[in-house]
Amino acid sequence: MHMNSAPHLLSEDRADFERILDDVLRNAHDRPDLTSVGERLNTEQLRTMALNATAPITTAAAAEYEHYRKIREESRSPGPSVPVRDSVLEPDASEPTGSGAGLTAVVTVLLPVLGGTAAVIFLLVGYLLKALSRPPAFADSLVAVGWFFGAVTAIGILAAATGLLITALRNSSTQLPAEEPTGGELPDEVARAREAWRHALLERGLLPFLRAALADPSTDPAAPPPRSIKHLPKIGYSRPDFTSPDEGATTGQRPSFTSPDFTSPDFGGPDHPPE
Known part of the structure; x- marks a missing residue:
């Protein structure tokens, strides 16, 4: 088969x-x-x-x-990994790293939050005091401080947006292009x-x-x-050809069996010989 x-x-x-x-x-x-x-x-x-x-x-x-x-x-x-420049993976030894970069990131994130919160509090309290019939003398100072924190908040938001934009541009410039062909074109081989x-x-x-x-x-x-x-x-x-055990054999007479001849037990001993 x-x-x-x-x-x-x-x-x-x-x-x-x-x-x-x-x-x-x-x-x-x-x-x-x-x-x-x-x-x-x-x-x-x-x-x-x-x-x-x-x-x-x-x-x-x-x-x-x-x-x-x-x-x-x-x-x-996927082919072997493309080595990336050390300048991309490892920071320059001459640049400040570690706690300096982390502190800058924390300040950039917290400055708009804290400044906005302070601006809302000082402005709210200052304008409430000025709404009184006889406002206290420091009500105008509270309002001025509130506007100051409002300006700080705006500057912090602008700085954070600028930092995000610079980071995105830096990452896009170091990104490796895909190796696989696009547009349906195949390699020559x-x-x-x-x-x-x-x-x-x-x-x-x-x-x-x-x-x-x-x-x-x-x-x-x-x-x-x-x-x-x-x-x-x-x-x-392909199916193998199987033949019947009887196929091709010479057909002859089937063996016959004859029954044995049994004689009748008609004998009377030594005085009576069998007929």
Whole structure:
């Protein structure tokens, strides 16, 4: 028993298979060996037959397809990490680090919060005191202090926004571009492997299948795909031939058995000899 296995056509490659098939059928009358398309089998019937026989057709280009898949998977696998400059990962020794940078970040964040809170409190209390019939003398001072903290809050917000903008620009300048190609373009090696597979699929798979289907007058479009097409391997299992134990044996007479002859116990001893 033996088996010829067809390669598993990935779903992303089935579109290529159908595209090549449609192109061949669309330009069938430009090929001398396919000029009979439409006489007995039309393009839609041939397309259905070819789609049902995807496995044997793709087997004809199995080597090219496996090479194409291998090259494509290698191109998609992440490559070795790109070393980043030390100046990006490690700060310069001459620049202040550690607690200085942390203190600056804390002040930048807390200054707008604390300044805004103080401004609201001083302004609220100052204007409430000024609303009295006889406002105290320090009411104007509270209002002035509140406006001062309001200005500090505005300056803190502006400084924080500037710092965020500078950080974003610095990070974008040190970001590494993606290595994988975009826009649907393939690397040269992958493109060559794909083209080799498509060519083998056309010349050794689709065209022989279509020629065999058109040349066979007994081909039924509604029947399962033919399994013995020229230039295409036969897919499936070969059943071993088993013979019956009685097959081929020389037929003779069956053995017969005879029952033993038993004599009647008609004897009377030594005085009576048997009859």
